[in-house]
Amino acid sequence: MLKDADNNLNLFNIPTSVLALLVGSIVVFLIGLMFAGALGSPESYLRF
Numbered sequence: 001m002l003k004d005a006d007n008n009l010n011l012f013n014i015p016t017s018v019l020a021l022l023v024g025s026i027v028v029f030l031i032g033l034m035f036a037g038a039l040g041s042p043e044s045y046l047r048f
Helices: 001-038 042-047
Strands: none
Touching: none
């Protein structure tokens, strides 16, 4: 039972960590787009 629980936790942790990385990268990208639009310069967009 303990081994099954550990396997379930590992299978559950891998997708959640990947989803967290995807959401984090999307948020950083959106913030970069907002800063680029506010500054209005292509250099600030390429920085992100």
